[in-house]
Amino acid sequence: MFKCVAIVGATGAVGQEFLSLIDKRNLQTESIKLLASARSAGKKVAFNGRDLTVEELTPDSFNGVDLALFSAGGSISKEYAPIAANAGCVVVDNSSAFRMDPATPLVVPEVNPEDVRNHKGIIANPNCSTIIMVVPVWPLHQVNPIKRIVVSTYQAASGAGQAAMLELEQETRDVLAGKQVTPNIFPYQYAFNLFSHNSDVGDNGYNTEEMKMVNETRKMFHCEGIQVTATCVRVPVMRAHSEAINLQFTNPITPDEVRDVLSKAPGVRIVDQRSPQHYPMPIDASGKDDVLVGRIRQDISQPDGCGIDMFVSGDQLLKGAALNAVQIAELL
Numbered sequence: 467m468f469k470c471v472a473i474v475g476a477t478g479a480v481g482q483e484f485l486s487l488i489d490k491r492n493l494q495t496e497s498i499k500l501l502a503s504a505r506s507a508g509k510k511v512a513f514n515g516r517d518l519t520v521e522e523l524t525p526d527s528f529n530g531v532d533l534a535l536f537s538a539g540g541s542i543s544k545e546y547a548p549i550a551a552n553a554g555c556v557v558v559d560n561s562s563a564f565r566m567d568p569a570t571p572l573v574v575p576e577v578n579p580e581d582v583r584n585h586k587g588i589i590a591n592p593n594c595s596t597i598i599m600v601v602p603v604w605p606l607h608q609v610n611p612i613k614r615i616v617v618s619t620y621q622a623a624s625g626a627g628q629a630a631m632l633e634l635e636q637e638t639r640d641v642l643a644g645k646q647v648t649p650n651i652f653p654y655q656y657a658f659n660l661f662s663h664n665s666d667v668g669d670n671g672y673n674t675e676e677m678k679m680v681n682e683t684r685k686m687f688h689c690e691g692i693q694v695t696a697t698c699v700r701v702p703v704m705r706a707h708s709e710a711i712n713l714q715f716t717n718p719i720t721p722d723e724v725r726d727v728l729s730k731a732p733g734v735r736i737v738d739q740r741s742p743q744h745y746p747m748p749i750d751a752s753g754k755d756d757v758l759v760g761r762i763r764q765d766i767s768q769p770d771g772c773g774i775d776m777f778v779s780g781d782q783l784l785k786g787a788a789l790n791a792v793q794i795a796e797l798l
């Protein structure tokens with residue numbers, strides 16, 4: 467039982483999911499503290515039949531708090547997560563601020579729950595696209611080590627927060643009304659379009675979202691040798707990311723073996739019906755805890771039988787963010 471759970475970024479897209487998951491999963495806490503910017507201080511949020519008041523995040527916010535779920539962006543985490551940890555609170559941080567810090571565990575409970583034990587006050591929640599990929603890939607890696615992953619993402623607006631979701635909705639209305647579109651959050655028109663993920667591009671030509679998928683997978687798998695290459699793309703979907711995943715295993719593997727492993731894997735649901743066609747779709751994954759996996763087939767470009775292709779969809783706000791963080795809290 468926690469004494470007080472704080473949600474930092476409580477008014478945001480992930481923050482709202484934190485709150486509803488605390489209720490839905492019955493996370494035991496005597497009280498809840500909602501923290502956001504000064505803009506939101508005083509706002510009321512309904513929870514379990516009562517109103518909670520949003521408070522401004524300050525360095526004193528963590529007195530008496532024993533668990534803090536952070537999702538207010540990297541700079542807020544960098545500044546306030548150490549303050550919270552020093553105040554004796556365990557932080558589960560949804561930002562990228564501490565993910566690659568060797569002293570900070572990076573955890574997906576279906577993959578590396580034991581790493582939680584090594585925390586020194588902060589536990590990092592991985593990138594949403596990484597989480598959705600590793601939930602089905604890890605159990606396969608356990609039975610037949612994976613040498614290489616080639617992943618292409620189809621990422622929803624929710625990954626960029628509430629304002630991005632509103633931007634997609636407004637742009638869609640504007641296009642249908644024949645009005646001029648004015649992008650604000652994203653660099654380009656999002657409605658009826660798609661573009662390469664809007665994170666910074668490094669010297670190697672990969673953007674930071676793509677490199678997160680590479681580096682975070684290696685860290686959680688405790689396997690520096692696994693080769694990962696990613697192409698991350700934003701698509702005009704409101705919520706839930708999809709990914710085309712190509713795998714190269716050490717030994718030959720069949721689609722039936724993959725189905726058998728995944729049918730027993732936690733956090734995975736197979737949706738793979740060829741006639742009539744029904745495969746993972748973001749609309750079906752939205753609001754669901756499980757990562758949907760389908761299009762499971764032998765990769766015909768790997769004649770040694772070591773290749774598998776599949777397509778997955780997972781709710782970015784739930785398993786890709788808030789649910790994973792709450793599951794980490796449950797491990798604690």
Ligand code: A2P
Pocket residue numbers: 474475476477478479480481501502503504505506507523537538539542626627628629
């Ligand atoms: P606010 O609503 O007061 O701006 P999203 O990821 O959906 O964009 O949400 C971001 C969350 O981070 C919101 O709850 C937002 O609060 C919060 N946030 C943004 N800037 C700050 C800040 N300077 N201090 C505290 N919370 C912040």
